[in-house]
Amino acid sequence: MPELLEIEMYRRGAANLVGRRIAEIEAPDDWYLKHVSAPEVEAVLTGSTIEAIDRIGKLMVLRTDTERLGLRYGMTGRLVVDGAPVIDVLEYSALRLDPSWNRFALRFTGGGSAVMNDPRRLGGVELNPDLTKLGPDAWSISYEAFRALTERTGVALKALLLNQKRIAGLGNLLVDELLWRAGIAPTRSANELRSDEVVGVHEALVPMLNELFGRGGSNTGDLFPERSAEGVCPRDGHSLRHGTVGGRSTWWCPHHQQ
DNA sequence: CCGGATGTTCACCT
DNA sequence: GAGGTGAACATCCG
Numbered sequence: 034m035p036e037l038l039e040i041e042m043y044r045r046g047a048a049n050l051v052g053r054r055i056a057e058i059e060a061p062d063d064w065y066l067k068h069v070s071a072p073e074v075e076a077v078l079t080g081s082t083i084e085a086i087d088r089i090g091k092l093m094v095l096r097t098d099t100e101r102l103g104l105r106y107g108m109t110g111r112l113v114v115d116g117a118p119v120i121d122v123l124e125y126s127a128l129r130l131d132p133s134w135n136r137f138a139l140r141f142t143g144g145g146s147a148v149m150n151d152p153r154r155l156g157g158v159e160l161n162p163d164l165t166k167l168g169p170d171a172w173s174i175s176y177e178a179f180r181a182l183t184e185r186t187g188v189a190l191k192a193l194l195l196n197q198k199r200i201a202g203l204g205n206l207l208v209d210e211l212l213w214r215a216g217i218a219p220t221r222s223a224n225e226l227r228s229d230e231v232v233g234v235h236e237a238l239v240p241m242l243n244e245l246f247g248r249g250g251s252n253t254g255d256l257f258p259e260r261s262a263e264g265v266c267p268r269d270g271h272s273l274r275h276g277t278v279g280g281r282s283t284w285w286c287p288h289h290q291q
Numbered sequence: 292c293c294g295g296a297t298g299t300t301c302a303c304c305t
Numbered sequence: 306g307a308g309g310t311g312a313a314c315a316t317c318c319g
Contacts, residue, residue, distance in 0.1 A: 109315085153296095154315060252297070
């Protein structure tokens, strides 16, 4: 479920963790810890206090006075704070939080906890993640930075927008929705876009994020209900095209997305 | 039963 | 270097 909209919901839902002191860490899954061992995380974080929670793209960062703990949610990771899932949209028909899917947890002095529950194990936890590996956050990228991105590569526009090193936060659903709104085919080479097309995509970006955040997440886009073999363009009724672009399943309107 | 899925990384091609 | 493909992770859904 998570793209940057969902991670932002998680971040806000976790705001009351600020000020809490970490009493204990549970890291039962070594595979979930990236570039760090469980004893190392425990040694560094136990006893420290969470001072702030940031988000860059799809990465959530818990800040203490000396460390930063990066939380990635993959496709199925969920955050459970004090026993309650921080979630507004159901990804499956049932919201099941099997305890065996708890991959990482912080227990706080005086009670309460933050638990990452992730059925598919696609997320992970990293100590002091290298933020230089992430491009500017999609919610605040400037037009100049966005235009520079498009000019530097000939990959399909969708592949560029999915590349977190270039622009952080957009996932498969949001990119399809964005390009549908902007009227650009996802297969277009980034550096062959006309200037007005680059403007159009950038201008559609923040309003789309604000709108879908207000509606409840990445799966509330206008195109989303039509992502199927029978899907038609909500704007003009044409049958949607389907294919693989940037390695991901992609739906777009062959009529108004050129 | 089978294929695909809101993500990321890496190996392996061309 | 640049770009593309497929596999891996594990579970659920149509």
